[in-house]
Amino acid sequence: MSEFTEKIAAKFPDEILEGPEMESENAISVKSDKILAVLEYCRSDAGMKFEFLTDLTAVDFLEFDSPKRIAVIYILRNMKNMQNLIVRAFLSDDEEIDTASDIWHSAEWLEREVWDLFGVKFKGHPNLKRILMPDDYEGHPLRKDYPLKGRGERDSFKIIQRDRERY
């Protein structure tokens, strides 16, 4: 625990989760219900000031001993002392999480990417549709149970036949 994660734990005692066991610096695991309040606290509290959303992504913790399967990862940065803070919000397959795109506009596309590749639904997102994969694609390829070589998408390409004799 660092000084900052302790502050979050003191402010939101009911939200803290025991995350998967791994080494990390300045990271905290929380429930996904009140994620916006946690992020807003990290951003605007005078003692925190993590106002820069460096990155937003997700990890499928299927093969870890994890409280819930998917973690949405927010990497925040304090621009004054240049510290990074990693907030992981855990949710299971049937849960939704609030969008952070009202706080940071850059989250809009990043959340679209997470929806596209992990299938996490963001509540209140202005335009939640696929961004990297084709619109008619099925499945979410960065999930751990999605095979590397796909589920036969390549076999379903239409093969063009020559219907004319060569002269």
Next chain:
Amino acid sequence: MGRVEKDLQGETLELSFGPQHPATHGTLQIVMELDGEVVLNVEPHIGFLHTGFEKLAEHMSYNQFVTVTDRMNYLSPLSNNIGFSLAAEKLFGIEIPMRGQYIRVLMAELSRIGDHLVAVGTAAMDLGAMTVFLYGFREREKLYDLFEWATGARLTTSYTRVGGLMADLPEDFPDAVLKWAEQFPKTIDEIEKMLSHNRIFQDRTYDIGVISKEDVLKYSLTGPVARASGINYDLRKDMPYSSYEDFEFEVPIGENGDAYDRYLVRMEEMRQSVGIVKQVLANLPDGEVNIDPESKLTLPGKDEVYTTIEGLIHHFEVTMENKGILPPVAEVYMGTESPNGELGFYIVSNGEREPYRVRIRPPSFINYTIFKKLMKGAMFSDVVSNLGSLNIIAGELDR
């Protein structure tokens, strides 16, 4: 009677720009709604170059993935190599010897110059100034000859390894770089002469695509785009890595945040990079570039592999699939200042040979999110000014 009298007010035109268009410099599509020459709305579509790098990473060892990073920002592959290797080294908890770190700085700065030459050159070419592009490419060609000499490839360099470099520099290489660095600033002067006071270029970039300081934070912008808006933010200074703290350089900051300032920032960054390159060459330490091979992370020298049984066993231990040292169960985030902005790697490891998850923070992708806002209400001709000044690289955008 007929067409002339028909009321055309209120009709808008939908125009698709790309995915195959020379000014997109890659494959991306922008669907625009136009009222005359005014852009009412744009909808960028991306993903045409999506190749699943992050999924691939979960099935490759750390050193194998270096080859994939070449293909991300294809204008500065060495920066990507260095960014990933630094993240992996942070995970393994190692630091490479000084000579290796200095060579990485040298390569990163040469890549930055190469990247900015193309960014400025293509942006100017889209606005009608063809010569700048050719002058830039002339210098970039010399740079690529140097890269080929040191790494064996022009584009697919794969120069770094976890724990060091593929090889030390060739013997005469530093002198050749110095010779190049001595004559290069002349090209910057030439480009500035052609563009900085060029009326057409000024008209098409002054006050075009203005990004405010608040928007830099709201849209998580980094790199030259953020600095042109007056944000003093450069990871080389603020979170130094690979011994950047040893070098003296200035971080150019813009005032207005328009396309012209982004051009100025890139030009000044090239001058600063030349300064760093000279400092590296003057202070290049002797010694090894890789960490001690006894750590069983890097390969032993070829002379050992070919002549001793211990060397051969060592070589196998590193390369065989079920051998070698394994990373701890951990997560790390490491950001580096690539030419386009912050290139970050977030790695989660479950202690096995392959990473559990690799997330690439692509600067192009995040810088591109503001494009929609910049274009709303702008003129049609500003599309290429904005696109060129943001320097969107499709390989990195889609990964």
